[in-house]
Amino acid sequence: MGMGYQGKDRANDIQVRYVVKTSGDRWFIPYNNNKTTATQVADCNTLCGVTTDDSDCGSELVAS
Numbered sequence: 001m002g003m004g005y006q007g008k009d010r011a012n013d014i015q016v017r018y019v020v021k022t023s024g025d026r027w028f029i030p031y032n033n034n035k036t037t038a039t040q041v042a043d044c045n046t047l048c049g050v051t052t053d054d055s056d057c058g059s060e061l062v063a064s
Contacts, residue, residue, distance in 0.1 A: 012051045017061040018044070027060060 018027035026040040027048075035043070041060075048058030 008050055008052075010049060010051045010057055012053050012055065014051060014057055016048060016058045018058060019063050020060045021063060023060065023062050025060070027058060 020027065024037060024041065026037060027044040032040065032043075045056055045058055048056065050056055
């Protein structure tokens with residue numbers, strides 16, 4: 001059986017920075033206009049996944 005997307009168990013030192021215009025903006029599409037922006041960001045974080053020690057892999061970087 002093939003393995004699909006695995007959002008867990010990445011190396012502990014991995015970190016992906018998503019550049020956003022304003023703090024709190026969602027990191028990437030897909031999004032749902034019926035959800036709050038905070039929920040959209042939480043969804044992006046879930047898709048990004050965690051490391052083996054359960055640290056978040058993704059974070060925002062506000063463009064200046």
